[in-house]
Amino acid sequence: MTPNHDQTDGISEYWRLNRSGFEAIELANVLRAMRKVAGHLGPNVGRIEYTGMSRGGGAAIILEPSVLMGQYPVPPDKVDSVIGLVTHEALHRTEWSDHVWKLLEPTIRTLGGMSNVRLQKIVSVAEDIYVDLVADKTVFGLYTPKARNQAFAEARSKIHPRTPSLDALVYLWWTSVWGDNGGLESDPAYEAPLCRLSELTNRLREIIDLGKGVTDRCEKRAQVYLDTWESLQEALSSLAVIDKTLKWYPPTAGQKKTPADGAKKPTPRRELSPYVMHQIELQLALNSPDITPIIQSIVGHDNDDVVPTSRWDFSIPSRPVIDPHLVARLRAMFLNYAARKTIVNRGLLSGKVDRRRLYRAPVSGRCFHQKEKLPELDWNVTLLMDASGSMRGSKWRMVENTVGNLHKSLQGSRNHFQAYAYFEVDGVCMISQLIRDRQLLSVPPSGQTASGQAIIAVAYFMPKGRKRNLLIHVTDGESNLGCDVQYGIEYCRKQKIHLVTLGCAYRDRHAMKRQYGKSIQFVDHYGQLPRAIERLLRHTFLYGNKPHLFGDGTGRQAKADEQVILPPKEQS
Numbered sequence: 197m198t199p200n201h202d203q204t205d206g207i208s209e210y211w212r213l214n215r216s217g218f219e220a221i222e223l224a225n226v227l228r229a230m231r232k233v234a235g236h237l238g239p240n241v242g243r244i245e246y247t248g249m250s251r252g253g254g255a256a257i258i259l260e261p262s263v264l265m266g267q268y269p270v271p272p273d274k275v276d277s278v279i280g281l282v283t284h285e286a287l288h289r290t291e292w293s294d295h296v297w298k299l300l301e302p303t304i305r306t307l308g309g310m311s312n313v314r315l316q317k318i319v320s321v322a323e324d325i326y327v328d329l330v331a332d333k334t335v336f337g338l339y340t341p342k343a344r345n346q347a348f349a350e351a352r353s354k355i356h357p358r359t360p361s362l363d364a365l366v367y368l369w370w371t372s373v374w375g376d377n378g379g380l381e382s383d384p385a386y387e388a389p390l391c392r393l394s395e396l397t398n399r400l401r402e403i404i405d406l407g408k409g410v411t412d413r414c415e416k417r418a419q420v421y422l423d424t425w426e427s428l429q430e431a432l433s434s435l436a437v438i439d440k441t442l443k444w445y446p447p448t449a450g451q452k453k454t455p456a457d458g459a460k461k462p463t464p465r466r467e468l469s470p471y472v473m474h475q476i477e478l479q480l481a482l483n484s485p486d487i488t489p490i491i492q493s494i495v496g497h498d499n500d501d502v503v504p505t506s507r508w509d510f511s512i513p514s515r516p517v518i519d520p521h522l523v524a525r526l527r528a529m530f531l532n533y534a535a536r537k538t539i540v541n542r543g544l545l546s547g548k549v550d551r552r553r554l555y556r557a558p559v560s561g562r563c564f565h566q567k568e569k570l571p572e573l574d575w576n577v578t579l580l581m582d583a584s585g586s587m588r589g590s591k592w593r594m595v596e597n598t599v600g601n602l603h604k605s606l607q608g609s610r611n612h613f614q615a616y617a618y619f620e621v622d623g624v625c626m627i628s629q630l631i632r633d634r635q636l637l638s639v640p641p642s643g644q645t646a647s648g649q650a651i652i653a654v655a656y657f658m659p660k661g662r663k664r665n666l667l668i669h670v671t672d673g674e675s676n677l678g679c680d681v682q683y684g685i686e687y688c689r690k691q692k693i694h695l696v697t698l699g700c701a702y703r704d705r706h707a708m709k710r711q712y713g714k715s716i717q718f719v720d721h722y723g724q725l726p727r728a729i730e731r732l733l734r735h736t737f738l739y740g741n742k743p744h745l746f747g748d749g750t751g752r753q754a755k756a757d758e759q760v761i762l763p764p765k766e767q768s
Contacts, residue, residue, distance in 0.1 A: 206272025207338055208279060215269035220475030222268045223261060223468075226275060228480060230259065230282045237283065237336070238290035244282065248473055257285045261468050273342070280343030283336040287327035292414050296323065297444045299418035303425075305446065313440050314362055314432050318393075319421050320443040321366045325373055326400045326417065333404065341374075352380065354439055360385045362435040369393040389431050396424045470497075485509075487627070490656055491649050495683045503678045505649050508628035511637035516600025522726055526605035529734055530575065539568045575611045576662035577602070577733075580654050581630070582671035583617040587641040591672065591701075594722040596638055598670075599630050601726055607634075612659055618650035619643045620677055627653050647675035651684030655693050666736055668729060669697040672722075674707055681711045696732060700725060 212229055216222040227246060234241040234257070242256025259278060264270050288294075297304075300319065304312060328344060331337045348371060355364045360383050368380060369390055382390070399420050403413055468476070474497055477489035485507045492502055542550055543562040550565035557563040579602065581587075581595050599615045606613040615630035620643025627650060628639045647669065655667060667688060675681050688695040697716040699708045708716055719728045 206274075206276040208275040209272035212272070212275060217268050219265070219268055220472050221479055222270055223264060223472070224476045224479035226264055226270055226278070227259070227476065228483070229275070230278065233279055233336070234282055234286045237286045241286040241289050246468065246473070246476070248468060249477065256289060257282060265468075276339050277342040277346065279336075280339035280341065283331050283340055284324070284327055284343055287330050288323065290410075291327055291330060292410050293323045293327070295411075295414045296418050296421075299414060300421065301446055303422060304444070310437055310440075311429070311433075313437055313442060314429075315421075315425050316443040317362060317366055317437075317439075318425065318428070318432075321370050322396060322400065322417075322421060322424075325370060325397060326404070329373075329401060330404055344374075355380065356438065357381065360435055361438050362432055363438045365389055365393075365432075365435060369397075373397055385435070389428055392424060392428055396420060487653055491652055491679065494652050494656070494687055495679045499679055501679045503623055503625055503646060503649065505625045505627065505646075505653060505678075508626040508639065511628055511630070511632070511639055514596045514600070514630070514636040514638035516596040516598075516636060518600055518604055519597070519726065522601050522730065523605045526602065526730060526733070529730070529737065530606065530609065530611060537569070541566050541568065574663055576659055576665045577606075577611065577613050578654060578658055578665075578667050579613075579615040579630075579729075580650060580667060580669045581615065581617045582645055582647065582669075582673075583619040583628075583639050583641040584645045584673070585619075585642050586672055591722045592638075592641050594725050595670065596636075598726050598729060600636055602729065603631060603636060612662065614658075616650070616654050618646060618653075620646055625649050625678055644677040645671065645673055645675050646678035647671055648681040648684045649678040651681070651695065652679075652687050655684070655688050655691055655695075658691075658693065665691075665693040666733075667693050667695045668732065669695065670700060670725065671697065671702075672700050673702050674704075674711055685713065685715055694736060696736070698725070698728060698732070 208229075212225075214225045214228070216225060223246070227244065230244050234244055244257045244259065246259050246261045259281070264274055264278065297319070300315075304315065307315060324347075328337075328340050331340045348367075351363070351367050351370070355361065355367060357364075357380060364380060364383070365386050368382060368386060371380075372390070372394070400417070403416050403420070406413065406416070474489065474493065478493050481487045481489040486504070487507060488502065488505045491505050492499070495502060541547075542565045543553060543556070544564040544566055545561055547564035547566040550563055553563040553565070555563075579599060581599070583592065583595075587595070595617075602613060603615070613631070617628050617630055617639050619626050619628075619639065619641055625646035626639075628637070630637050630639075651667070651669060658665060658667070685695060695715050697708075697712045698719055699705065699712075699716050700719045701721045702708060702718075705718055708718075717728075717732070719725060
């Protein structure tokens with residue numbers, strides 16, 4: 197692509213294609229890009245989020261959105277700086293910097309007062325130097341200088357040039373690794389310690405080139421830091437310490453990091469509004485396994501009943517039993533009840549006379565035309581199957597057969613058909629596709645029934661732009677997990693999706709009617725499921741979304757309180 201020279205030059209300008217002028221979409225695009233970058237650095241980087249997101253905790257790297265806000269699309273130089281920061285923090289995790297601190301814990305516990313602060317300051321800067329040296333071995337080393345220069349400026353602002361201090365010493369050491377003095381004049385008191393710290397830098401370079409396991413590198417770094425501390429402890433004792441904040445606390449200390457007395461208060465930063473934050477989470481969920489923000493955007497972010505919802509990709513192959521007679525009936529039904537569109541074929545040798553082609557009669561005789569009415573196969577049919585624990589055994593095998601028959605009947609047509617299953621694992625509602633790349637799949641039924649959230653998730657991802665949308669939900673019981681079913685029913689109504697729930701083999705029909713209202717029909721046992729779906733499709737094709745009752749095959753209509761799909765004579 198051609199770089200946009202109206203913005204400040206940056207490396208990310210040449211590869212970041214997903215950009216937007218809308219704040220929420222652009223910030224979501226940048227965060228998604230940061231996660232992709234971190235994914236190339238190692239498997240244990242952890243979750244990356246903006247300040248204030250951390251939904252459910254577990255975020256390993258927190259980014260300040262204020263450094264990106266103000267101009268959209270975000271200028272590439274700002275993106276480069278954030279990539280450098282993410283690379284630096286991610287390498288701290290992939291190189292196990294926290295493990296190095298744990299190896300130094302026995303020594304840290306023996307030190308007290310300012311000696312502890314001095315050792316931790318040396319180790320903290322040494323680890324920052326080490327991970328940046330690791331980054332310099334890869335293409336990500338092109339991004340770290342921008343983030344490092346900002347860290348230099350922040351450290352420089354805390355130093356008093358006229359007072360020899362440990363802060364100035366480590367700052368001079370830090371900047372000298374990349375051939376700079378950071379705009380600070382060296383003091384004679386720094387010469388001997390700087391020489392020893394330069395040797396430490398060379399030893400860190402050697403550790404990087406060892407190529408051994410990460411545990412060995414951690415042990416060698418810890419030993420090198422202890423050796424350096426032993427040689428510098430007396431020389432550093434005479435230097436003042438400006439920033440007395442501890443960089444690491446032992447896990448058993450039970451204390452929180454607090455800024456040192458007299459330290460500058462953090463500058464107030466511009467925060468994202470709750471609406472923008474929710475929109476960012478929604479944009480990220482569209483291409484993420486975790487689709488909980490999508491559910492929350494529909495039922496409300498303050499709804500405490502919403503449980504985590506995730507896509508499930510670990511499906512197993514399904515081998516259903518195909519009924520050729522049922523497949524033929526379904527295929528004929530889709531063709532017979534499809535809307536018709538008129539196609540005119542002109543320039544024929546026979547048919548009706550085409551006044552527009554009469555001049556061809558004496559030449560070629562192709563002056564006829566013929567009108568044909570072809571079926572317009574534009575149905576969007578989706579099956580949503582309850583795969584809770586009560587569906588194990590023969591019930592689930594009948595579900596697989598139903599999906600297989602419908603899939604077979606719609607092969608080769610323009611009708612869109614998709615099938616999903618939902619179940620619960622450790623309090624998480626899992627949504628799994630049962631058809632992927634024309635292959636039939638299955639899942640192991642387990643857990644509770646989160647019907648409301650499953651209906652919302654499947655309806656949200658149904659293809660848009662179709663005139664006739666049908667969602668058939670098959671379940672064997674009430675919803676007992678997640679948000680109320682009414683949220684799903686109302687969302688389908690707004691999206692003009694015809695939702696029908698088939699309650700199969702459940703005794704307490706009144707309880708299910710209280711949940712689903714007029715959108716539910718009943719089947720006595722799962723052996724009737726394929727025939728029930730066939731009759732449901734036929735009635736939908738004929739009457740659309742109008743309220744309906746299924747007859748019993750004898751000419752009489754079922755009463756309102758006995759809405760059954762199959763007649764009694766077919767239930768044996």
